Amino acid sequence: MSYCILQIALDTPLDGVFDYRWPCEPGDEPAVGQLALVNFGRREAVGVIVAIRQDSQVPAGKLKDALAVRNQLAPLSGQWLALARFAAAYYHRPLGEVAMPGLPKNLRLSTTVALDRALKKLAKLEDTHDATPANMPALNPEQRQAADAIGGAQGFTPLLLYGVTGSGKTEVYLQACAQVLARDPDAQILVLVPEINLTPQLEANIRTRFPGLMLATLHSSLSEGERMLHWLAAHQGRARIILGTRLAILSSLPKLKLIVIDEEHDPSYKQQEGLRYSARDLAVWRAHQLGIPIVLGSATPSLESWHHAQTGRYRKLELRERAVRDAVLPRVRLVDMERDKPKDGLTGALLHALRQRLEAGEQSLLFLNRRGYAPVLCCESCGWISNCTRCTANMVLHRPEHRLRCHHCSLELRIPHSCPTCGNIDLQPLGRGTQRVEEGLQAMFPQARILRIDADSTRRKGSAQAAFDSVHRGEVDILIGTQMVAKGHDFKKLTLVGVLNPDTALFSQDYRASERLFAQLMQVAGRAGRAGLESEVLIQSRYCTHPLYGAVMRHDYDRFASDLLAERHQAALPPYMYQALLRAEAPELAIAIAFLEQARDALASSTVTINDPIPMTMTRVHNVERAQLLVESNSRPALQAFLTAWVDALRALKSRVRWSLEVDPLDI
């Protein structure tokens, strides 16, 4: 019997490509890109074959045989492997750790029962292969121009679709899709959206427009069985439109011809743990590798993308008008909370506006990005406050649930009857979350139908969708919610948006806070008046003269972005600087800092600035102390070269501190 050597990437924290022996006649070897089952340590694991060799560096006695090759599954393509290799190199993670988690869990099992079942199910599905669009609405001239530019683009073409809220970006995407599909009957199109709760609306839209095509969705709330089926449909090239959240960027799409990224500025495109990748950035790389167009859409593009459009790297397409006839952008007014003192969090001006909407039978939305009843419970006689014992954070009062909850480590306690330090029974909630605003509204407007939508009210699967449906059906007069309600939704009867407490972000240490606040305010303001009803947005603030609010009032993203870019340039911040962040976690802060000091001194560089370690703003989470060290350079290649050498040096430190490296961090 003769053998070949399979080099297999496995999902391990070690630098994970391993050699295995596989019995086969010459010319009958498995293919690169196939999955294989192997023994790894004491467990069985599935990995992907990344190379096939005749010999191995591993001594023959130590070489194990692979257990099985998944022949029923077509190999992952060389292009897919190249994407995984790029991501691994760019984010400085082991190849297997990048490649494997992108695959459905059911593909990574020891048995093939689930795989075989899914393949059988797929084989029974009929291919309709009819890309003829249906029910396509007429576009206005701006939309037409944009759709033609995307649909007609050849080769790698990054396009920034900059369109005000309600300008009908979705229609532009869909008509561009229709053009691509008309030209290439086998084409696959990947549409990325930031949040799962936005997909039902878009999914329904795609199905109506392309009734003859197979659509696959890929997001984290699918069951494992569904995810397997959808992933396979994409892998086989049979699903023609793939609609997904960030993880979908790593799926196998052999006939990919167009990528659409909706709300490209949204921070949820960034994975915040494990492999901290940016799905948007990987998508641009993937489009470049395949030589296909990619469209990035937003009303408030990220400064990175805006900068690329200004410098000509991206082609800019603009939608300045709202798509619905006579729909204009809402009027934005600032309400000075110093003069108009709020009652239960609501100023007189906002209460008056709410009353008007109720009388007119129109809907209102109150936006407060803070869930719970109050951010902290305190004792006024001794100064006790509800700290979390495990985190540098307060425990949030959740009155309806009778709990104090830490939003960082999920510690839960019953609300104390009296002060734990002095016994005072009169404990006071301080500040205001969505639950408290809801309570105040109910007291002031007992006849109104009030609905709160936040992470607490939508814990059950499907409850978020049910809540949004009831708003769409007009069963809600006043909607109160966190950022969950700010994005994407097209509420036809909504004519008033009230923003309750945006000021804190103005003075954040995070240099991206103002970019985010502006995007958030424009997004939430954009929920109003989309169907042509006259509408307004009231922002309650103590800092009414702040230039950020001025820009929001004028709906002036261009000006805001160019001012902010000038500031970033002067302060040498991204997108003029490339950054990476080394984080360390330890039971004691001094240990984490000591490790980072060693890391700082491990490697000298003339092209990269290595800063001093500092504790993270939220130093302790779940009894773990956290510190970080920033490295930066004005050259991306210089930073990358440094990181490659640095990661080797860090591994050689053999510290027991848990550390992780993040390239292009969003939160510093």
Ligand SMILES: [Zn+2]
């Ligand atoms: Zn007390």
Ligand SMILES: [Zn+2]
């Ligand atoms: Zn905690």
